Amino acid sequence: QTVVTQEPSLTVSPGGTVTLTCASSTGAVTSGYHSSWFQQKPGQAPRALIYDTNNKHSWTPARFSGSLLGGKAALTLSGVHPEDEADYYCLLYSAGGWVFGGGTKLTVL
């Protein structure tokens, strides 16, 4: 089955910009992978931020954006807030099923 790879950890300064990526073992991620991004804070259930590559929910802060970048799905945070410190998971549709990435632990420091 498809393996989805994310950066295990990233660190960003408050007010900075960071891009999390999501790669597929099957090749370049395209819109057909319907990439989604989830945020999870300690003690909480995950929550979807981005679906179908670049669509936001009503609760998704404007500083979060989804895209395809260099053959990967990407989540960019522009103007990071301290409360953005969390685990982020991507999800791709590939080869007859959905597959989660291993998650990126984002530290705001």
Next chain:
Amino acid sequence: QVQLQQSGPGLVKPSQTLSLTCTISGDSVSSTGAGWNWIRQSPSGGLEWLGRTFYRSRWYNEYALSVQSRITITPDTSKNQFSLQLNSVTPDDTAVYYCLRDIDWEHWGQGTQVTVAS
């Protein structure tokens, strides 16, 4: 407003079958735009998609390879529900299980902590 309500036991003995049900309100399990999914999150933290059922002129199921031999997801149109059965469980199946709709991943069940132990 779409709501998903999970039900089922929180404790399952090794080698037995884990059974959970997700009752849908505000949408239909037969909706041709949606897929109805089960995922889980183990104590180590990672998320794992288990499978889904969906209707597109007929019923389809898709399952993760890691559990394909042990899993069944079944829709029940009369009750507007879908159910998860996972056979031959081991302690590695201990996790929080969630049902959710995959149009936009907005709607989740409340989560069920399932522990596999004797």
